Amino acid sequence: MDLTTPALLFPALSLLLLAYTNRFLALASLIRTLHQEYSTDRARIVIGQIRNLQRRISLIKVMQIFGVLSLLLCVVTMFLLFFGLEIIGDIVFALSLISMIISLVFSLSELFMSVTALNLQLSDLQGTIREE
Template sequence: MELELSTPALLFSAITLLMLAFTNRFLAIANLIRSLHKTYMDSMEQEILVEQIANLRKRLSLIKNMQLFGIISFLLCVVCMYLLFRGFTEAANWVFVGSMGALLVALALSLIEIQISTKALNLELKDMEEVFDKRSSLDFIFKKDSKKNE
């Protein structure tokens, strides 16, 4: 397969959309950290805050690395297009492979971050379930709905 100038150009939109998603995740984490900081300063006795802080620290590191590999992928895409424009097809092929590899790493890190964020949500659910006498939140909802129907 011969690599054409339009091939790496197609990645531009995908990479920029990924970078936007990664940035949105970063902003959401920043808001969570600020909110958690306020909660921590108000009551330092809650044990779940320590778990949430550790979770957010991991997620923040992963998001930083996701953004790093996304940027590397984007830069390699630009270099690939330049090499194709100059006629260095063999070098452009290798740079394109590097760009795809960096994109793959960014996506893998994104998957790991999603898994960790799910754990964070489970921490929140666990905390709320303790308030409802250790009943699952779905049981609570269904019991509430059945009372409405009677």
């Protein structure tokens, strides 16, 4: 393996971390909105959404940790390959790929939780539509 192999992951990892950050910012905005809503109306649906958001924030934190770890290990790999330590570089690169896989698995889990939250919101809306 040469230096270009781990370098190929840089654009993908950068975009992945940007997507994770965007998800985090969107959730932060939603949490602030729900906090205001909860202070005026302590509806059951708001409490369910808050619990869901707490779990999703935790997942995003783990996603970001493993994404950053993957990028860091990629840089270490390039450093090791630059100094001719190929076997160690191969091992560190494998760890980088494993970290990326873990990050993506947590991302998938967060995606499913996001769909659950949307379904919760829709169930409340469907109850309102039936009443009309």
